[in-house]
Amino acid sequence: MRNKAFSIxxxxxxxxxxxxxxxxxxxxxxxxxxxxxxGAGDDFGIDIKTTSVGEIIILxxxxxxxxxxxxxRVIKLSADGNILFDxxxxxxxxxxxxGLMLNATDEIIVFGKTYDIEGESNSYILNLSSSDGSINWExxxxxxxxxxxxxxxxxxxxxxxxxxxLKNEDGGFSGxxxxxxxxxxxxxxxxxxxxxxxxGLYGPGMISKGISIDKNDNYLILAATYPSVVEYENDAYRGxxxxxxxxxxxxxxxxxxxxxxxxxxxxxxTGSYVQKMDGSDVAFLMASGTxxxxxxxxxxxxxLNLSSSxxxxxASFIDIxxxxxxxxxxxxxxxxxxxASTRDLVVKKVGPGLIEEWSKVFGGKNRDTGSGIIQIxxxxxxxxSTESEGAGLNDIWILKIDASGNL
Numbered sequence: 001m002r003n004k005a006f007s008i009x010x011x012x013x014x015x016x017x018x019x020x021x022x023x024x025x026x027x028x029x030x031x032x033x034x035x036x037x038x039g040a041g042d043d044f045g046i047d048i049k050t051t052s053v054g055e056i057i058i059l060x061x062x063x064x065x066x067x068x069x070x071x072x073r074v075i076k077l078s079a080d081g082n083i084l085f086d087x088x089x090x091x092x093x094x095x096x097x098x099g100l101m102l103n104a105t106d107e108i109i110v111f112g113k114t115y116d117i118e119g120e121s122n123s124y125i126l127n128l129s130s131s132d133g134s135i136n137w138e139x140x141x142x143x144x145x146x147x148x149x150x151x152x153x154x155x156x157x158x159x160x161x162x163x164x165x166l167k168n169e170d171g172g173f174s175g176x177x178x179x180x181x182x183x184x185x186x187x188x189x190x191x192x193x194x195x196x197x198x199x200g201l202y203g204p205g206m207i208s209k210g211i212s213i214d215k216n217d218n219y220l221i222l223a224a225t226y227p228s229v230v231e232y233e234n235d236a237y238r239g240x241x242x243x244x245x246x247x248x249x250x251x252x253x254x255x256x257x258x259x260x261x262x263x264x265x266x267x268x269x270t271g272s273y274v275q276k277m278d279g280s281d282v283a284f285l286m287a288s289g290t291x292x293x294x295x296x297x298x299x300x301x302x303x304l305n306l307s308s309s310x311x312x313x314x315a316s317f318i319d320i321x322x323x324x325x326x327x328x329x330x331x332x333x334x335x336x337x338x339x340a341s342t343r344d345l346v347v348k349k350v351g352p353g354l355i356e357e358w359s360k361v362f363g364g365k366n367r368d369t370g371s372g373i374i375q376i377x378x379x380x381x382x383x384x385s386t387e388s389e390g391a392g393l394n395d396i397w398i399l400k401i402d403a404s405g406n407l
Contacts, residue, residue: 043061
């Protein structure tokens, strides 16, 4: 009897061990993740792009509080989140990166403004190797007073088409230090081609936000009217304007379209837009703004048909200050930004008819913000900045979420 009982005990134990091992082997690995990148000072996520082979390029801004300096930071990750390189680009004492793009050979183009301890800023462009992040070339241009590049895209024959801002001393406007937008062409080596075209249609000044090209190589510029210089009864001065310009003659404006906010006293603003992936004349614009103190926020999504006078689609989303917009491979939209009520990063999916399908909030007890998004396969990669996930200062934050918005 004792031998029989002992045999049963061995059998039960063996079955238990095998079952346990089977569960461990069959458990799927979690494919979503989040990572932070920081340092001794503040690090902010600025922009995110994907290479032609599905690698991730992150642009950040690193501020060294001890030396009172600021530099661009470029991080390359695999789709699994492994670091391929992490470089801080130290040029002049202050470099403020505004964005990045990848050219036809996946070289990394970083653009923004740079300046020394004193004096106005100048526009700068960096060309970095996609293999190790080393600098291929660096160009600094003095386009005017306090100028900067805010958006850039590839153009014909390897050229770059950029939009930027500069201050004007008068330029037909009253006041000093107001802003106006400028459209510039650069060579493939970052050299300035021509003097650019200046846009100054509104008295308060313009702040350009982005540039895109349609199927005929005409271009679109999204710009914010400057809201805080003078009070205006006309809400159009608190909105966003889209300028549509032909490639030739360079600088002629076809038309301007303005988006107005429901929330009054907009003091902060941003914008982004994408064009339909089928090469049509339809563009989708996104404009965002916050009220004084950031207590209220609103994002407007607008369909603009460049070849039709038909009624466009509009959608408004309250309590999100969206900073980037993705038109997904499936034809949906993903908005990424900040939620005013919780001070957290927020992601929204908008489906057909510009109807919201889901909204996800990520963050902790401190302030967390969203700034960019890309899609690789079935996953979305969200870039932002976090005060909650690091050691108290701001860190660059990237999250990989699934198609349902789950981390």
